[in-house]
Amino acid sequence: MGNFKDFTKQYINGEWVEGSGAKTIDVLNPYDRSTLYSVKTVTKEDIDKAMVTAQAAQKEWAKTTPEERKEVLRKVISYLKEHKEEIIDTYPSETGGTVLSANIALHISFEELEEAIKMADEVNLMKEVPATIPGKENHVYRVPIGVITTITPFNFPLNLGVRTIAPAIALGNAVVHKPDVATGITGGVILARAFEEAGLPAGVFNLLLTDPKTDGTGDYLLEHPIPRFISFTGSTAVGRHIGAIAGRNLKKVALELGGNNPFIVLSDADVDRAVDAAIFGKFAHQGQICMATNRFIVHKDLAEEFTNKFAERAKSLPYGDPKDPATVVGPLINERQLEKAQAVIEDAKNSGVKLALEGKRVGNVLTPYVFTDVKNDSVLAQTEVFSPIAIIIPVDSDEEAIQIASETEYGLSSAIFTQDLERAEQFALQIDSGVTHINDQTVNAQPDIPFGGNKASGVGRFGNPWLVEEFTTTKWVSVQKVNRQFPF
Ligand SMILES: NC(=O)C1=CN([C@@H]2O[C@H](COP(=O)(O)OP(=O)(O)OC[C@H]3O[C@@H](n4cnc5c(N)ncnc54)[C@H](O)[C@@H]3O)[C@@H](O)[C@H]2O)C=CC1
Numbered sequence: 428m429g430n431f432k433d434f435t436k437q438y439i440n441g442e443w444v445e446g447s448g449a450k451t452i453d454v455l456n457p458y459d460r461s462t463l464y465s466v467k468t469v470t471k472e473d474i475d476k477a478m479v480t481a482q483a484a485q486k487e488w489a490k491t492t493p494e495e496r497k498e499v500l501r502k503v504i505s506y507l508k509e510h511k512e513e514i515i516d517t518y519p520s521e522t523g524g525t526v527l528s529a530n531i532a533l534h535i536s537f538e539e540l541e542e543a544i545k546m547a548d549e550v551n552l553m554k555e556v557p558a559t560i561p562g563k564e565n566h567v568y569r570v571p572i573g574v575i576t577t578i579t580p581f582n583f584p585l586n587l588g589v590r591t592i593a594p595a596i597a598l599g600n601a602v603v604h605k606p607d608v609a610t611g612i613t614g615g616v617i618l619a620r621a622f623e624e625a626g627l628p629a630g631v632f633n634l635l636l637t638d639p640k641t642d643g644t645g646d647y648l649l650e651h652p653i654p655r656f657i658s659f660t661g662s663t664a665v666g667r668h669i670g671a672i673a674g675r676n677l678k679k680v681a682l683e684l685g686g687n688n689p690f691i692v693l694s695d696a697d698v699d700r701a702v703d704a705a706i707f708g709k710f711a712h713q714g715q716i717c718m719a720t721n722r723f724i725v726h727k728d729l730a731e732e733f734t735n736k737f738a739e740r741a742k743s744l745p746y747g748d749p750k751d752p753a754t755v756v757g758p759l760i761n762e763r764q765l766e767k768a769q770a771v772i773e774d775a776k777n778s779g780v781k782l783a784l785e786g787k788r789v790g791n792v793l794t795p796y797v798f799t800d801v802k803n804d805s806v807l808a809q810t811e812v813f814s815p816i817a818i819i820i821p822v823d824s825d826e827e828a829i830q831i832a833s834e835t836e837y838g839l840s841s842a843i844f845t846q847d848l849e850r851a852e853q854f855a856l857q858i859d860s861g862v863t864h865i866n867d868q869t870v871n872a873q874p875d876i877p878f879g880g881n882k883a884s885g886v887g888r889f890g891n892p893w894l895v896e897e898f899t900t901t902k903w904v905s906v907q908k909v910n911r912q913f914p915f
Protein backbone atom coordinates (compact mmCIF):
# COMPACT_ATOMS: atom_id res chain seq x y z
CA MET A 428 0.00 0.00 0.00
CA GLY A 429 3.09 2.15 -0.11
CA ASN A 430 2.91 5.36 1.84
CA PHE A 431 -0.78 5.99 1.18
CA LYS A 432 -1.41 4.57 4.67
CA ASP A 433 0.47 7.59 6.10
CA PHE A 434 -2.30 9.82 4.70
CA THR A 435 -5.39 8.12 6.09
CA LYS A 436 -6.52 11.37 7.68
CA GLN A 437 -8.71 14.33 6.84
CA TYR A 438 -7.35 16.62 4.10
CA ILE A 439 -8.66 20.10 4.87
CA ASN A 440 -7.33 23.38 3.50
CA GLY A 441 -4.27 21.66 2.11
CA GLU A 442 -3.30 19.99 5.39
CA TRP A 443 -3.44 16.36 6.53
CA VAL A 444 -5.05 16.44 9.97
CA GLU A 445 -6.51 13.87 12.34
CA GLY A 446 -10.28 14.06 12.60
CA SER A 447 -11.31 15.60 15.89
CA GLY A 448 -14.14 13.12 16.35
CA ALA A 449 -14.39 10.78 19.29
CA LYS A 450 -14.65 7.68 17.12
CA THR A 451 -11.96 5.65 15.39
CA ILE A 452 -12.92 3.44 12.45
CA ASP A 453 -10.77 0.39 11.64
CA VAL A 454 -10.59 -0.23 7.90
CA LEU A 455 -10.38 -3.94 7.13
CA ASN A 456 -9.07 -5.93 4.19
CA PRO A 457 -12.29 -7.47 2.80
CA TYR A 458 -10.54 -10.77 1.96
CA ASP A 459 -8.86 -11.63 5.27
CA ARG A 460 -10.40 -8.97 7.55
CA SER A 461 -6.94 -7.83 8.71
CA THR A 462 -6.87 -4.20 9.87
CA LEU A 463 -5.28 -2.04 7.18
CA TYR A 464 -5.36 1.23 9.10
CA SER A 465 -7.56 3.27 11.42
CA VAL A 466 -9.22 6.65 10.87
CA LYS A 467 -10.36 9.18 13.44
CA THR A 468 -13.75 10.46 12.32
CA VAL A 469 -14.77 14.09 11.98
CA THR A 470 -16.87 16.51 13.98
CA LYS A 471 -19.26 19.19 12.78
CA GLU A 472 -16.41 21.67 13.34
CA ASP A 473 -14.16 19.70 10.97
CA ILE A 474 -16.93 19.71 8.34
CA ASP A 475 -17.44 23.43 8.85
CA LYS A 476 -13.73 24.15 8.41
CA ALA A 477 -13.71 22.17 5.16
CA MET A 478 -16.73 24.07 3.89
CA VAL A 479 -15.52 27.55 4.85
CA THR A 480 -12.06 27.00 3.35
CA ALA A 481 -13.63 25.52 0.20
CA GLN A 482 -15.87 28.56 -0.17
CA ALA A 483 -12.93 30.97 0.18
CA ALA A 484 -10.63 28.95 -2.09
CA GLN A 485 -13.30 28.60 -4.76
CA LYS A 486 -13.55 32.36 -5.24
CA GLU A 487 -9.89 32.45 -6.29
CA TRP A 488 -10.01 29.14 -8.18
CA ALA A 489 -12.93 30.46 -10.27
CA LYS A 490 -10.65 33.25 -11.55
CA THR A 491 -8.02 30.87 -12.93
CA THR A 492 -7.63 30.37 -16.64
CA PRO A 493 -8.67 27.13 -18.36
CA GLU A 494 -4.97 26.44 -18.98
CA GLU A 495 -4.14 26.73 -15.29
CA ARG A 496 -6.89 24.27 -14.42
CA LYS A 497 -5.87 21.94 -17.24
CA GLU A 498 -2.26 21.98 -16.02
CA VAL A 499 -3.30 20.77 -12.56
CA LEU A 500 -5.35 17.94 -14.05
CA ARG A 501 -2.50 16.92 -16.36
CA LYS A 502 -0.24 16.71 -13.30
CA VAL A 503 -2.86 14.55 -11.57
CA ILE A 504 -2.69 12.15 -14.52
CA SER A 505 1.10 12.12 -14.26
CA TYR A 506 0.92 11.40 -10.52
CA LEU A 507 -1.45 8.46 -11.04
CA LYS A 508 0.82 7.08 -13.78
CA GLU A 509 3.91 7.46 -11.59
CA HIS A 510 2.15 5.65 -8.71
CA LYS A 511 0.32 3.05 -10.81
CA GLU A 512 2.04 0.04 -9.23
CA GLU A 513 1.36 1.34 -5.70
CA ILE A 514 -2.28 1.93 -6.61
CA ILE A 515 -2.69 -1.51 -8.20
CA ASP A 516 -1.12 -3.02 -5.07
CA THR A 517 -3.40 -1.07 -2.74
CA TYR A 518 -6.64 -1.65 -4.62
CA PRO A 519 -7.34 -5.35 -3.87
CA SER A 520 -6.36 -4.96 -0.20
CA GLU A 521 -8.79 -2.13 0.43
CA THR A 522 -11.68 -2.76 -1.98
CA GLY A 523 -11.57 -6.56 -2.41
CA GLY A 524 -11.49 -5.80 -6.12
CA THR A 525 -9.32 -7.99 -8.28
CA VAL A 526 -6.18 -6.86 -10.10
CA LEU A 527 -8.37 -6.68 -13.22
CA SER A 528 -10.80 -4.35 -11.42
CA ALA A 529 -7.90 -2.19 -10.28
CA ASN A 530 -6.67 -1.80 -13.85
CA ILE A 531 -10.19 -1.07 -15.10
CA ALA A 532 -10.63 1.58 -12.39
CA LEU A 533 -7.35 3.29 -13.29
CA HIS A 534 -8.08 3.12 -17.02
CA ILE A 535 -11.50 4.74 -16.53
CA SER A 536 -9.95 7.35 -14.22
CA PHE A 537 -7.48 8.39 -16.92
CA GLU A 538 -10.33 8.68 -19.44
CA GLU A 539 -12.41 10.75 -17.01
CA LEU A 540 -9.47 13.09 -16.29
CA GLU A 541 -8.75 13.62 -20.00
CA GLU A 542 -12.44 14.48 -20.52
CA ALA A 543 -12.43 16.85 -17.54
CA ILE A 544 -9.49 18.70 -19.12
CA LYS A 545 -11.72 19.41 -22.13
CA MET A 546 -14.47 20.73 -19.85
CA ALA A 547 -12.12 23.41 -18.44
CA ASP A 548 -12.82 25.46 -21.59
CA GLU A 549 -16.58 25.43 -21.01
CA VAL A 550 -16.85 27.87 -18.09
CA ASN A 551 -16.52 31.66 -17.59
CA LEU A 552 -17.79 32.11 -21.14
CA MET A 553 -20.08 34.95 -22.26
CA LYS A 554 -22.67 34.56 -24.98
CA GLU A 555 -24.45 37.60 -26.42
CA VAL A 556 -28.19 37.06 -26.98
CA PRO A 557 -30.22 39.57 -29.09
CA ALA A 558 -32.48 41.70 -26.90
CA THR A 559 -36.21 42.25 -27.36
CA ILE A 560 -35.95 45.63 -25.60
CA PRO A 561 -34.63 48.39 -27.89
CA GLY A 562 -31.11 49.53 -27.04
CA LYS A 563 -30.37 46.61 -24.70
CA GLU A 564 -27.49 44.13 -24.95
CA ASN A 565 -27.83 40.71 -23.30
CA HIS A 566 -24.67 39.02 -21.99
CA VAL A 567 -25.22 35.47 -20.70
CA TYR A 568 -22.35 34.07 -18.63
CA ARG A 569 -21.73 30.42 -17.72
CA VAL A 570 -20.01 30.48 -14.32
CA PRO A 571 -18.95 27.90 -11.69
CA ILE A 572 -21.68 26.88 -9.27
CA GLY A 573 -19.44 27.23 -6.16
CA VAL A 574 -18.78 24.46 -3.60
CA ILE A 575 -19.85 20.93 -4.50
CA THR A 576 -20.18 18.09 -1.97
CA THR A 577 -19.32 14.75 -3.52
CA ILE A 578 -20.20 11.43 -1.84
CA THR A 579 -19.16 8.08 -3.32
CA PRO A 580 -19.55 4.35 -2.50
CA PHE A 581 -17.16 1.47 -1.81
CA ASN A 582 -17.44 -0.49 -5.01
CA PHE A 583 -15.37 1.36 -7.63
CA PRO A 584 -14.17 4.19 -5.40
CA LEU A 585 -11.31 5.57 -7.53
CA ASN A 586 -13.07 6.18 -10.84
CA LEU A 587 -16.40 7.03 -9.20
CA GLY A 588 -14.58 9.79 -7.34
CA VAL A 589 -12.65 11.00 -10.35
CA ARG A 590 -15.73 11.10 -12.61
CA THR A 591 -17.39 13.74 -10.42
CA ILE A 592 -14.47 15.54 -8.72
CA ALA A 593 -12.30 16.17 -11.80
CA PRO A 594 -15.10 17.84 -13.82
CA ALA A 595 -16.19 19.86 -10.76
CA ILE A 596 -12.67 21.26 -10.34
CA ALA A 597 -12.10 21.67 -14.09
CA LEU A 598 -15.18 23.91 -14.13
CA GLY A 599 -13.84 26.25 -11.43
CA ASN A 600 -15.65 24.80 -8.41
CA ALA A 601 -14.29 23.67 -5.05
CA VAL A 602 -15.06 20.23 -3.65
CA VAL A 603 -15.68 18.69 -0.23
CA HIS A 604 -15.42 14.97 -0.86
CA LYS A 605 -16.64 12.12 1.34
CA PRO A 606 -15.85 8.65 0.02
CA ASP A 607 -16.99 5.50 1.80
CA VAL A 608 -14.56 5.33 4.73
CA ALA A 609 -14.16 1.60 4.01
CA THR A 610 -12.27 2.61 0.85
CA GLY A 611 -10.74 5.86 2.02
CA ILE A 612 -7.43 5.44 0.21
CA THR A 613 -8.75 4.36 -3.20
CA GLY A 614 -11.80 6.63 -2.80
CA GLY A 615 -10.06 9.79 -1.66
CA VAL A 616 -6.47 9.75 -0.37
CA ILE A 617 -4.91 8.87 -3.74
CA LEU A 618 -6.74 11.73 -5.45
CA ALA A 619 -5.97 14.14 -2.59
CA ARG A 620 -2.26 13.30 -2.82
CA ALA A 621 -2.40 13.74 -6.59
CA PHE A 622 -4.00 17.18 -6.24
CA GLU A 623 -1.50 18.11 -3.51
CA GLU A 624 1.47 17.12 -5.68
CA ALA A 625 -0.13 18.84 -8.67
CA GLY A 626 -0.16 22.13 -6.79
CA LEU A 627 -3.93 22.55 -6.55
CA PRO A 628 -4.41 25.58 -4.25
CA ALA A 629 -5.27 24.69 -0.65
CA GLY A 630 -8.98 24.43 0.03
CA VAL A 631 -10.09 23.70 -3.53
CA PHE A 632 -10.22 19.98 -2.75
CA ASN A 633 -11.02 18.74 0.76
CA LEU A 634 -11.34 15.13 1.90
CA LEU A 635 -13.44 13.86 4.80
CA LEU A 636 -12.79 10.23 5.80
CA THR A 637 -15.76 9.53 8.02
CA ASP A 638 -19.12 7.81 8.35
CA PRO A 639 -21.97 10.26 9.00
CA LYS A 640 -24.18 7.38 10.10
CA THR A 641 -21.98 6.71 13.14
CA ASP A 642 -19.70 9.70 13.73
CA GLY A 643 -22.34 11.81 15.41
CA THR A 644 -22.54 14.46 12.70
CA GLY A 645 -25.79 13.06 11.29
CA ASP A 646 -26.95 15.15 8.34
CA TYR A 647 -24.65 18.11 9.04
CA LEU A 648 -22.67 17.48 5.86
CA LEU A 649 -25.85 17.33 3.77
CA GLU A 650 -27.59 20.27 5.44
CA HIS A 651 -24.55 22.57 5.35
CA PRO A 652 -25.57 25.91 3.75
CA ILE A 653 -22.37 26.51 1.75
CA PRO A 654 -22.53 23.79 -0.96
CA ARG A 655 -24.88 24.57 -3.82
CA PHE A 656 -24.71 21.03 -5.19
CA ILE A 657 -24.58 17.48 -3.80
CA SER A 658 -23.23 14.81 -6.14
CA PHE A 659 -24.10 11.39 -4.68
CA THR A 660 -23.37 7.89 -5.89
CA GLY A 661 -24.72 5.10 -3.78
CA SER A 662 -27.87 3.32 -2.72
CA THR A 663 -31.35 4.44 -3.62
CA ALA A 664 -32.35 4.59 0.05
CA VAL A 665 -29.62 7.11 0.89
CA GLY A 666 -30.21 8.88 -2.41
CA ARG A 667 -33.82 9.51 -1.47
CA HIS A 668 -32.67 10.88 1.90
CA ILE A 669 -30.16 13.21 0.24
CA GLY A 670 -32.66 14.31 -2.40
CA ALA A 671 -35.17 15.30 0.29
CA ILE A 672 -32.58 17.34 2.20
CA ALA A 673 -31.30 18.98 -0.97
CA GLY A 674 -34.83 19.87 -2.02
CA ARG A 675 -35.58 21.45 1.33
CA ASN A 676 -32.33 23.44 1.13
CA LEU A 677 -32.76 24.34 -2.56
CA LYS A 678 -29.54 22.60 -3.59
CA LYS A 679 -29.00 20.92 -6.97
CA VAL A 680 -28.27 17.20 -6.93
CA ALA A 681 -26.88 14.43 -9.10
CA LEU A 682 -28.08 11.08 -7.72
CA GLU A 683 -26.51 7.94 -9.21
CA LEU A 684 -28.30 5.15 -7.40
CA GLY A 685 -29.09 1.47 -7.50
CA GLY A 686 -30.08 -0.73 -10.41
CA ASN A 687 -31.93 -3.91 -11.34
CA ASN A 688 -30.41 -4.20 -14.77
CA PRO A 689 -31.96 -6.61 -17.30
CA PHE A 690 -29.91 -8.60 -19.84
CA ILE A 691 -32.37 -9.76 -22.50
CA VAL A 692 -31.70 -12.75 -24.77
CA LEU A 693 -34.18 -12.63 -27.66
CA SER A 694 -35.31 -15.68 -29.63
CA ASP A 695 -32.78 -15.13 -32.46
CA ALA A 696 -29.75 -14.46 -30.24
CA ASP A 697 -26.34 -16.14 -30.57
CA VAL A 698 -26.33 -17.99 -27.22
CA ASP A 699 -22.56 -18.49 -26.99
CA ARG A 700 -21.95 -14.78 -27.61
CA ALA A 701 -24.62 -13.89 -25.06
CA VAL A 702 -23.09 -16.21 -22.42
CA ASP A 703 -19.62 -14.67 -22.93
CA ALA A 704 -21.01 -11.21 -22.24
CA ALA A 705 -23.31 -12.41 -19.46
CA ILE A 706 -20.47 -13.87 -17.41
CA PHE A 707 -18.61 -10.53 -17.43
CA GLY A 708 -21.72 -8.42 -16.86
CA LYS A 709 -22.70 -10.51 -13.84
CA PHE A 710 -19.44 -11.44 -12.12
CA ALA A 711 -17.12 -8.44 -12.71
CA HIS A 712 -16.16 -7.19 -9.25
CA GLN A 713 -18.27 -10.07 -7.87
CA GLY A 714 -21.43 -8.23 -9.01
CA GLN A 715 -20.79 -5.13 -6.87
CA ILE A 716 -21.46 -2.71 -9.70
CA CYS A 717 -24.56 -0.53 -10.07
CA MET A 718 -24.59 -1.45 -13.76
CA ALA A 719 -24.06 -5.17 -13.15
CA THR A 720 -26.64 -7.47 -14.69
CA ASN A 721 -29.26 -8.31 -12.07
CA ARG A 722 -31.81 -10.21 -14.21
CA PHE A 723 -31.27 -12.42 -17.28
CA ILE A 724 -34.53 -12.41 -19.25
CA VAL A 725 -34.28 -15.25 -21.79
CA HIS A 726 -36.69 -16.42 -24.50
CA LYS A 727 -37.94 -19.88 -23.50
CA ASP A 728 -36.60 -21.51 -26.70
CA LEU A 729 -33.03 -20.60 -25.63
CA ALA A 730 -33.42 -20.68 -21.85
CA GLU A 731 -32.18 -24.22 -21.21
CA GLU A 732 -29.10 -23.88 -23.44
CA PHE A 733 -28.30 -20.43 -22.04
CA THR A 734 -28.73 -21.55 -18.41
CA ASN A 735 -26.61 -24.69 -18.81
CA LYS A 736 -23.76 -22.90 -20.60
CA PHE A 737 -23.89 -19.93 -18.23
CA ALA A 738 -23.89 -22.13 -15.10
CA GLU A 739 -21.01 -24.20 -16.47
CA ARG A 740 -18.92 -21.10 -17.05
CA ALA A 741 -19.85 -19.58 -13.68
CA LYS A 742 -18.87 -22.76 -11.86
CA SER A 743 -15.35 -22.61 -13.32
CA LEU A 744 -14.60 -18.98 -12.49
CA PRO A 745 -11.46 -18.70 -10.32
CA TYR A 746 -12.35 -17.29 -6.91
CA GLY A 747 -10.35 -16.30 -3.84
CA ASP A 748 -7.59 -13.81 -3.07
CA PRO A 749 -8.15 -10.65 -5.14
CA LYS A 750 -4.39 -10.05 -5.18
CA ASP A 751 -3.95 -13.20 -7.27
CA PRO A 752 -4.08 -11.99 -10.91
CA ALA A 753 -5.98 -15.16 -11.86
CA THR A 754 -8.84 -14.41 -9.46
CA VAL A 755 -12.13 -13.33 -11.05
CA VAL A 756 -14.47 -13.54 -8.05
CA GLY A 757 -13.05 -11.88 -4.95
CA PRO A 758 -14.62 -11.08 -1.57
CA LEU A 759 -17.61 -8.85 -0.92
CA ILE A 760 -16.70 -5.61 0.82
CA ASN A 761 -17.84 -6.50 4.34
CA GLU A 762 -19.86 -8.82 6.57
CA ARG A 763 -23.00 -6.70 6.16
CA GLN A 764 -23.00 -7.14 2.38
CA LEU A 765 -22.20 -10.86 2.73
CA GLU A 766 -25.05 -11.39 5.15
CA LYS A 767 -27.43 -9.44 2.87
CA ALA A 768 -26.49 -11.68 -0.06
CA GLN A 769 -26.80 -14.86 2.00
CA ALA A 770 -30.23 -13.76 3.20
CA VAL A 771 -31.35 -13.24 -0.42
CA ILE A 772 -30.12 -16.76 -1.25
CA GLU A 773 -31.80 -18.40 1.74
CA ASP A 774 -35.09 -16.60 1.07
CA ALA A 775 -35.04 -17.69 -2.57
CA LYS A 776 -34.25 -21.30 -1.67
CA ASN A 777 -36.95 -21.33 1.01
CA SER A 778 -39.39 -19.95 -1.56
CA GLY A 779 -38.60 -22.94 -3.79
CA VAL A 780 -36.75 -21.03 -6.50
CA LYS A 781 -34.78 -23.48 -8.69
CA LEU A 782 -30.98 -23.48 -8.48
CA ALA A 783 -29.00 -24.19 -11.66
CA LEU A 784 -25.74 -23.68 -9.72
CA GLU A 785 -25.36 -23.71 -5.93
CA GLY A 786 -22.45 -21.63 -4.78
CA LYS A 787 -20.98 -21.42 -1.30
CA ARG A 788 -19.34 -19.03 1.10
CA VAL A 789 -15.58 -19.61 1.27
CA GLY A 790 -14.14 -17.26 3.87
CA ASN A 791 -15.38 -13.85 2.78
CA VAL A 792 -15.92 -14.90 -0.82
CA LEU A 793 -19.30 -15.93 -2.16
CA THR A 794 -18.90 -18.19 -5.18
CA PRO A 795 -21.46 -17.84 -8.01
CA TYR A 796 -25.08 -18.84 -7.50
CA VAL A 797 -27.44 -19.24 -10.48
CA PHE A 798 -31.19 -19.28 -9.92
CA THR A 799 -33.47 -20.14 -12.86
CA ASP A 800 -37.16 -20.37 -13.74
CA VAL A 801 -37.51 -17.18 -11.68
CA LYS A 802 -40.65 -15.04 -11.95
CA ASN A 803 -40.08 -11.35 -12.57
CA ASP A 804 -42.54 -10.37 -9.82
CA SER A 805 -40.71 -12.50 -7.23
CA VAL A 806 -38.83 -10.89 -4.33
CA LEU A 807 -35.59 -12.27 -5.77
CA ALA A 808 -36.11 -10.70 -9.22
CA GLN A 809 -37.09 -7.36 -7.67
CA THR A 810 -33.98 -7.20 -5.45
CA GLU A 811 -30.68 -5.52 -6.40
CA VAL A 812 -28.44 -8.37 -5.24
CA PHE A 813 -25.09 -6.49 -5.63
CA SER A 814 -23.27 -9.84 -5.39
CA PRO A 815 -22.46 -12.91 -7.55
CA ILE A 816 -26.07 -14.15 -7.66
CA ALA A 817 -27.50 -14.67 -11.18
CA ILE A 818 -31.26 -14.60 -11.77
CA ILE A 819 -32.61 -16.22 -14.98
CA ILE A 820 -36.19 -15.46 -16.02
CA PRO A 821 -37.48 -17.48 -19.04
CA VAL A 822 -40.25 -15.74 -21.03
CA ASP A 823 -42.69 -16.87 -23.75
CA SER A 824 -41.96 -14.12 -26.31
CA ASP A 825 -39.53 -11.34 -27.22
CA GLU A 826 -42.28 -8.80 -26.59
CA GLU A 827 -42.79 -10.16 -23.06
CA ALA A 828 -39.04 -9.90 -22.46
CA ILE A 829 -39.02 -6.21 -23.38
CA GLN A 830 -42.17 -5.59 -21.34
CA ILE A 831 -40.90 -7.08 -18.09
CA ALA A 832 -37.44 -5.53 -18.48
CA SER A 833 -38.96 -2.25 -17.25
CA GLU A 834 -41.10 -3.89 -14.56
CA THR A 835 -38.80 -2.83 -11.75
CA GLU A 836 -38.54 0.35 -9.65
CA TYR A 837 -35.09 0.92 -11.17
CA GLY A 838 -34.02 2.13 -14.61
CA LEU A 839 -30.24 2.31 -14.93
CA SER A 840 -28.61 -0.01 -17.52
CA SER A 841 -29.89 -2.82 -19.75
CA ALA A 842 -28.77 -5.11 -22.59
CA ILE A 843 -30.40 -6.86 -25.55
CA PHE A 844 -28.91 -9.81 -27.48
CA THR A 845 -30.32 -10.43 -30.96
CA GLN A 846 -29.33 -10.72 -34.63
CA ASP A 847 -31.83 -8.02 -35.72
CA LEU A 848 -30.18 -4.69 -34.82
CA GLU A 849 -32.93 -2.42 -36.16
CA ARG A 850 -35.60 -4.25 -34.14
CA ALA A 851 -33.28 -4.13 -31.12
CA GLU A 852 -32.89 -0.36 -31.39
CA GLN A 853 -36.68 0.02 -31.35
CA PHE A 854 -36.89 -2.34 -28.37
CA ALA A 855 -34.11 -0.39 -26.61
CA LEU A 856 -36.15 2.80 -26.82
CA GLN A 857 -39.05 1.00 -25.16
CA ILE A 858 -37.00 0.10 -22.08
CA ASP A 859 -37.34 2.69 -19.27
CA SER A 860 -33.64 2.99 -18.45
CA GLY A 861 -30.85 5.53 -18.90
CA VAL A 862 -28.78 3.06 -20.90
CA THR A 863 -29.27 0.06 -23.24
CA HIS A 864 -26.42 -1.87 -24.85
CA ILE A 865 -27.23 -4.04 -27.89
CA ASN A 866 -25.15 -7.24 -28.18
CA ASP A 867 -23.05 -6.23 -25.19
CA GLN A 868 -23.49 -6.60 -21.46
CA THR A 869 -24.77 -3.95 -19.01
CA VAL A 870 -21.45 -2.64 -17.59
CA ASN A 871 -19.97 0.13 -19.72
CA ALA A 872 -18.61 3.59 -18.97
CA GLN A 873 -17.47 6.37 -21.30
CA PRO A 874 -16.79 9.95 -20.11
CA ASP A 875 -18.38 11.76 -23.09
CA ILE A 876 -21.62 9.78 -23.04
CA PRO A 877 -24.57 10.67 -20.76
CA PHE A 878 -24.60 8.15 -17.91
CA GLY A 879 -27.38 7.97 -15.36
CA GLY A 880 -30.60 6.33 -14.37
CA ASN A 881 -34.36 6.79 -14.49
CA LYS A 882 -36.88 6.15 -11.70
CA ALA A 883 -35.25 4.78 -8.52
CA SER A 884 -31.86 4.72 -10.26
CA GLY A 885 -31.48 8.42 -9.82
CA VAL A 886 -31.52 11.94 -11.16
CA GLY A 887 -29.07 13.63 -13.53
CA ARG A 888 -26.42 12.51 -15.95
CA PHE A 889 -22.63 12.17 -15.72
CA GLY A 890 -20.51 12.72 -18.80
CA ASN A 891 -19.41 15.64 -20.96
CA PRO A 892 -21.25 17.91 -21.79
CA TRP A 893 -24.12 16.96 -19.44
CA LEU A 894 -21.93 17.55 -16.36
CA VAL A 895 -21.06 21.05 -17.59
CA GLU A 896 -24.73 22.00 -17.24
CA GLU A 897 -24.89 20.33 -13.82
CA PHE A 898 -21.71 21.85 -12.33
CA THR A 899 -22.11 25.42 -13.61
CA THR A 900 -24.81 28.04 -13.51
CA THR A 901 -25.71 31.04 -15.65
CA LYS A 902 -25.70 34.78 -15.03
CA TRP A 903 -27.68 37.19 -17.23
CA VAL A 904 -26.20 40.68 -17.47
CA SER A 905 -28.13 43.16 -19.57
CA VAL A 906 -26.71 46.51 -20.63
CA GLN A 907 -29.21 49.22 -21.54
CA LYS A 908 -27.22 51.34 -24.00
CA VAL A 909 -30.05 53.64 -25.05
CA ASN A 910 -32.37 55.38 -22.56
CA ARG A 911 -35.39 53.16 -22.17
CA GLN A 912 -38.89 54.60 -22.39
CA PHE A 913 -41.25 53.09 -19.79
CA PRO A 914 -45.04 52.94 -20.08
CA PHE A 915 -45.39 54.84 -16.75
N1 LIG B 1 -25.47 4.54 -9.96
C1 LIG B 1 -24.20 4.40 -9.73
O1 LIG B 1 -23.33 4.93 -10.46
C2 LIG B 1 -23.74 3.57 -8.55
C3 LIG B 1 -24.64 3.14 -7.56
N2 LIG B 1 -24.19 2.35 -6.51
C4 LIG B 1 -25.16 1.84 -5.52
O2 LIG B 1 -24.63 1.97 -4.16
C5 LIG B 1 -25.09 0.86 -3.39
C6 LIG B 1 -23.92 0.17 -2.75
O3 LIG B 1 -23.13 1.07 -2.08
P1 LIG B 1 -23.39 1.36 -0.54
O4 LIG B 1 -22.11 1.76 0.06
O5 LIG B 1 -24.16 0.27 0.11
O6 LIG B 1 -24.35 2.64 -0.63
P2 LIG B 1 -24.68 3.68 0.53
O7 LIG B 1 -25.69 4.52 -0.05
O8 LIG B 1 -24.92 3.04 1.85
O9 LIG B 1 -23.30 4.54 0.74
C7 LIG B 1 -22.81 5.30 -0.31
C8 LIG B 1 -22.04 6.49 0.27
O10 LIG B 1 -22.97 7.33 0.95
C9 LIG B 1 -22.48 7.60 2.27
N3 LIG B 1 -23.62 7.85 3.14
C10 LIG B 1 -24.54 6.96 3.58
N4 LIG B 1 -25.45 7.58 4.36
C11 LIG B 1 -25.10 8.90 4.40
C12 LIG B 1 -25.62 10.08 5.05
N5 LIG B 1 -26.71 10.03 5.82
N6 LIG B 1 -24.98 11.26 4.87
C13 LIG B 1 -23.88 11.33 4.10
N7 LIG B 1 -23.31 10.27 3.47
C14 LIG B 1 -23.93 9.07 3.63
C15 LIG B 1 -21.69 6.37 2.62
O11 LIG B 1 -20.79 6.65 3.68
C16 LIG B 1 -20.97 6.12 1.31
O12 LIG B 1 -19.87 6.98 1.20
C17 LIG B 1 -25.81 -0.07 -4.33
O13 LIG B 1 -27.19 0.15 -4.24
C18 LIG B 1 -25.33 0.35 -5.72
O14 LIG B 1 -26.24 0.09 -6.73
C19 LIG B 1 -22.88 1.99 -6.38
C20 LIG B 1 -21.98 2.42 -7.36
C21 LIG B 1 -22.33 3.22 -8.49
Ligand SMILES: CCCCCC(=O)O
Nearest residue numbers: 582583716717718872
Ligand atom coordinates in the same frame (compact mmCIF):
# COMPACT_ATOMS: atom_id res chain seq x y z
C1 LIG C 1 -16.53 -0.72 -14.71
C2 LIG C 1 -17.31 0.51 -14.33
C3 LIG C 1 -17.47 0.65 -12.85
C4 LIG C 1 -18.46 1.69 -12.47
C5 LIG C 1 -18.91 1.47 -11.06
C6 LIG C 1 -20.39 1.60 -10.87
O1 LIG C 1 -20.99 2.40 -11.61
O2 LIG C 1 -20.93 0.88 -10.03
